[in-house]
Amino acid sequence: MASLDVAESRIYDPNTLLILTSPENATQLLWSKAQPNWVCGYALDDSFPAPEVVIELLKNEDMIGWRAFWLGLLIRYLLVEGPTELGDFIRQRLPRDWPNLERADVSAWYDLARTNISEINDLIDEADEYLERIERDLFVTYRGLETFDAAGSYVAIRALIGLWFDRLRRWRHIRAKIFLRPDLYHVGRLNFPDASKLSAYLIRLDE
Template identity: 75%
Template sequence: MASLDLTESRIYDPNTLLILTSPENATKLLRSKAQPHWVCGYELDDSFPAPEAVIEHLKNEDVIGWRAFWLGLLIRYLLTEGPIELGDFIRQKLSQDWLSRLEEANVDGWYPLIRRNFEEANCVLDELDEHLTATDHWLCVVYEGLEAFDVAGSYVPIRALVGLWFDRLRRWRRLRAKIFLRPDLFHIGRLNFPDASKLSGHFIRVDG
């Protein structure tokens, strides 16, 4: 196991995407390591949709559909729960129709809009990344509790999330993610997205 100092530096490293550890240890790490520029992308909390409900709603969707879900969830969170200045920035980039749909709590209210306009949703976050770069700020989106999707009967949401953010390591400069994942759920074969084998330099295992 890496030394504590090395482990901490790897956790904070912007290029570290996956942190493989137990759910209990993930909670401890987030309490002790969380930074002011870290925001929640998903957790098992009433603020986010239950995995079973989302899986049922997206049961006929492919990986791209699930990527659209994660993009929409992030935009919605930043609008309604995130730092005020970032919410205001995104609000300026969206039409009133988008705003009214994204402010709805139910997935079936906002997901169809994002799915139909996947590239437009991407562009909103492209502009956010450009804004963060221009103002010399970082935003790190943190995900935990993802094992609940596997328990609910689908690994596709996890595969889509990891693949989405791995692609964005090359696309975005200041918008990053920390995905806390139970070690037994991490398997390159299960991830099954282009370049998944190149993840080796972007994850760290942290024992509890």
């Protein structure tokens, strides 16, 4: 394995999607290496829904339903907490009958996200094109995902990784940095097309 400094430098590579490290190291890295264009997509704080709440709400959903959750959560964060100009850009393009995406309560917007998943994807496509025009990149960070596994749903993690892996070529200016505990990474558990190709897009910072 490469030295820690060399491996850590790869965090900045836009194609590095998955960072395998301990939760403690993930927190330290985000404090020490985060850039102005890094925004939080999920973490264990009051800004995001508790895993138990989400698992209960989505208990009968399939992989598409879980992807709709992560997409809806991304849109909500960009509207409420993301860069002001990008939030304004997205808000101007929201259909008028989509009033709930800025609500913190997942149950307030999940059904809308699930029903309109294609439209949300298109909206993020437009946001990605907007970032290209203003020559800016945005990296969405995820940590604390082990709590979904502890609460009984690895499918939440699988859906998140699969979603962003599928969009590595689709979104060029909106990218993800997913911090995951090393023992939770296993291609057999991921169970999405081309999951075995993830090795080219991940780094290991500890064993």
